[in-house]
Amino acid sequence: MSIDPAKLQMFENRLQKVFKHTSKIARRQNITCYRVYDDDIPEFPFSIEIYEDHVYVAEYQRRHGMEEDVHDAWLDECLVKIAQILQVTEDAIFVKQRVRKEDRQSQYQRVAQEKNEFIVQEAGLKFKVNLSDYLDTGLFLDHRITRSMVREEAAGKKVLNLFCYTGSFSVYAASAGAAVTSVDLSKTYLAWAEVNMQLNDLTPAQHQFIHADVLQYLDTLKLNTFDLVILDPPTFSNSKRMKEHLDIQRDHVDILNKVLLATKKGGVVYFSNNYRRFILDEAQIAATSIKxxxxxxxxxxxxxxxIRKCYRIVK
Known part of the structure; x- marks a missing residue:
């Protein structure tokens, strides 16, 4: 069974149009890693991202009603079309199936051992990405601008990066001359963050990499310590390694107020999360400014x- 030609043509037209538009902007802005398609047509539930010479295709799991072999043939046909339009060979495309989740806890699960790792560039910095072994690649492309904002104000500051993942915010801050403390529950990602530091000729020993449950770590922080904090937590987390379950809508006031206690007066917290229905309870947060x-x-x-909410909070 092959795809309905009319539907495949719809997908082809959409991808071609978006790729033409986004690739032009990317070239103009000297950006080599960017998203070109995200579930634009329901019958083609993909997220498609370009990482320089490689393409990352994530298929969101849906009840498509196809038998496995029929689905495989359908996917193969789609990939041929994606390769043609994005002008890459099929072996440069990496495919994963994923459930659309609003939390990032699943990022801790290794899904393969292929180690298809590459070094990519963003804003003059280098990052390792892995397009095969985890549900996420190692670089969240949606925070490209936020990372630059952090770099612009990080010079000479003490920076705390909570739920740091692979440390891209830490690299941006360190490249501006900040002293950075990166905290995550995953030793794998902390090691990855150190690699990212080294790729940019930054010395990991000059920074701190702390393996901890962030919710517990917050209670150990000293008052008025940090000038700049990055807080990008999962929406929900019930990892067995965490003492408490995290629900960002329920817990954000408590978390932010603990973070603000550890922030110097006039210091800045960049807070983001992926919960689509998130509502910030501003009245309960001990800040002088929330934007x-x-x-x-x-x-x-x-x-x-x-895809997410983002706030700049000043103590």
Missing amino acids: DITNQTLPFDFQQKM
Whole structure:
């Protein structure tokens, strides 16, 4: 069974149009890693991202009603079309199936051992990405602008990066001359963050990499320590390694107030999360200023999809 030609043509037209538009902007802005498609047509539930010479295709799991062999043939046909339009060979495409989740806890699960790792560039910095072994690649492209904002104000500052993942925010801050403390529950990702530091000729020993449950770690922080904090937690987390379950809507006030206690007066917290229905309880947060910067931090390749909220909070 092959795809309905009319539907495949719809997909082809859409991908071609978006790729033409986004690739032009990317070239103009000297960006080599960007998203070109995100579930635009329901019958083709893909997220498609370009990482320089490679393409990462994530298929969101849906009840498509196809037998496994029929689905495989359908996917193969789609990939041929994607390769043609994006002008890459089929062996440069990496495919994963994923459930659309609003939390990032699943990022800790290794899904393969292929180690298809590459070094990519962003804003003059280098990052290792892995397009085969985890549900995420190692670089969240939607925070490209937020990372630059952090770099612009990080010089000479003490920076705390909570739920640091592979440390891309840490690298941006360190490259500006900040002393950075990176905290995550995963030793794998902390080691990855150190590699990212080394790739940019930054010395990991000059920074701190702390393996900890962030919710417990917050209770150990000293008052008025940090100038700048990055807080990008999962929406929900019930990892067995965490003492408490995390629900960002329920817990954000408590978490932010603990973070603000550890922040110097006038210090800044960049807080983001992926919960689509998130509502910030401003009245309960001990800050002098809270600004919703979601729109100004959404890059050109994510304009159509409001995928997360982002705030700049001043103590």
